[in-house]
Amino acid sequence: MDTPAIRTEGLTRTYRKPRKGWFRRRPADEAAEFVALSGVDLEVRPGELFGLLGPNGAGKTTLIKILTTLLAPSAGRAWVDGLDVVTEAAAIRPRINMVSGGETSGYGILNVRENLWMFARIYGVPNADIKARIDKMLDVVALKDKASSRVSHLSTGQRQKMNFCRGFITDPTILFLDEPTLGLDVTSARAIRRFLRAWMKERPERTMLLTTHYMAEADELCDRLAIIDRGRVLACDTPANLKRRVQRFPIFELSLAPGADGVAEIGRLTGVHQATKAETPTTVELKVALEEEAAIGAVVQSVVTRGGKILTLKKVEPTLEDVFIELVGHGLSSDDEGVSG
C-alpha cells in the first residue's frame, strides 16, 4: 500500500499569549490559551486533491502551517510524504510548497519575472528550466503582460496571481493551497480551477491540499473533503458521499405544462414518500421525494397518463452548504471568531 501523502494522528495545536518584554513572566492565566486544532486525524492519499472546508478560525491554516513545517504541533504527530513534520522538516521542504490567498510576499523593487526567478532559485529550480516555467504560469494566470512590471505597481489581485505562480514554478510533489482564489475575479478563479485540475492530471503522484471558503469550488475540485470546525474534523468523505448523508430521500423536480393535475394521486404511488406542487404563471412545478430512485418511472407514467406534459425533469442534489450547515450548525459566513484559522 502507498505511503499516505499526508497523515495526522491526534494533531493538536494550542496557541499561548506571547510573553511581553524580555524579563516579564508568562501570564499564569490559562484563559490566555486558544486551542486551534484538537485531536485531528486525517489521511490524504497520493494523487488526491483533498479539500478542507471550514469557517474562519476553524483551524485550516494552522493545520497547513504544521504540515508545511512552519509550526510545531502541541501534541500528536503529522507526516508529509511519510516524513515526520517535526523531526524530518528539512527532508519535507524540497517536496512541498504553499500558496496563501491574499499573500503579500515578494519584493516591490523587483518585477514579476525577477521575483519568480528569485524564489525559484531559492527553491532549487535549475536556471535552465526557470524561464519556461515562469512563462507557462504567467500564461495560466493571464499575467504575461505584467512580467516586466515592478511588483509595487501591481494590484492586489495581480500580486496574488504572481504568488500563485510562485507555488507551482518549483513543481512540488505536495502542494498546499490556502484559499487560492480568495478575492480573484470570476474569470481568473475559473482559469485557476481549470489549471488545478490539469496540473493534478499531469502527474498522478502529485497531491494537493486545498482550503477554501467557496463550497462550489470544493465540490468541483476535491476528490475528498474534510469539514473542520473549532479545530475538530466533523466529517471526511467524497463530496458525493457527504451530500448523501444529508439526503434521506432522492428528490426529483418536474416542470410541467400548465393545467397538470393529479398530485394527490402521485403522492400515494408506491415508492413515493412525498409530492408537492407549486404553480407559476407558465409552469406547474412538481417536487417528489422518493423512497427509492426507481419509483421515478411510476411518477412519470402517472403524469403522462393524466395528460400532463413534462417540460423538464431533474434530480435535485443537496449542496455542500446543506452538509456544512447540518454538521456545523451555521453557514460559512459565520465569522464570529477573531482568530485566524
Added chain:
Amino acid sequence: MRDALTLPVQATLARSYARVIWMFRNRTWIIQETILPLLSVAAFAYVYRAMHAPEEYVGFVVLGAAMTAFWFNVLWSMGAHLYWERDSGNLEIYIMSPAPMMSILAGMALGGMTTTCVRALSILTAGILVFDVPFHPTNWWLLAAVFALTLLALYGLGMMFASLFLMFGREAWHTVNLLQEPVFLLTGMNFPIKIFPRVIAGVGLLIPLTAGMDAMRQLMFPTRAYTFRFLSVETEIAILAGLAVVFLTLAKRCLDYLERKAREEGRLGLRWQ
C-alpha cells in the same frame, strides 16, 4: 555533495539580487549617502587641520566615514531584515524552502555588502579628492585581506543581530539604538584607539570595526603607523578571523534557536509584534 553546496550558493546569490538591484533602481542614495557623510567628515577634518594634526588624521576620518556606512548597514538593514521579511510575508516562504536559512542570511549580507561597498567607495573617493588625503598603501593584498576579514566578522555580527531582532521584536530595536553611538566611540571611528586605556581598547576589539580600522590605517598610512597603531596588523588579522568564526557560529545557533522557538510559539507569521 555537489547538490549540498549548489543550493545554498544559488539561494545566497538569488537573495542578494534583490538587494543589489535596489541600488540601481533607487539612485537617490548617491546624494544622501555620499554627500551627507562628507559633511560630518568635513567637520572633523577642519578640527584636525585647525589643530595642525598630521594629515593622516583627516584620512582616518574619511576611512571612518566609509566604514560607518557598513556599520549602519549591519545594524539597521541587516539586523532588521528578518523582521522586515516577516512583516512582508517572505519569511515563511524562506523557512519553508529547501535552502538553509543561513544561505538566505548570507544572501542578505552579500547584497548589503555589495551595495555598501559602492557607497563606501564613493565616500572614500570623494573624501580623498576633496581633502587631498595622503593615501599611500604599500601592500594592497594585505589591505584587501584585512578589509574582507573585517566585513566577514562584521556581517557575521549582523547575521546574529537579524535573529535577535526577530526573536525580541521591537525591544531589540531600542537596545540596538543604544549601541549606535557607543560603537562610534569604542571603535575609534574618527581617531586612533591607542588613545584609550588598554582595557577600554580591549573591549572595543570585540567589535570587528576596531581591529579592522586600526589595521587598515596602518596599511593605508604606513609612514606614520608607529605613532597611532594599537596592535600589529598580524595580531589584528588573527582577532578578526576569530571574531568572524565566533559571530558566524553564534548567528547559526541563534537562527536555529529562533526557528525552533518560533515554530513552537507560532510566531513566524505574526506581524507587528
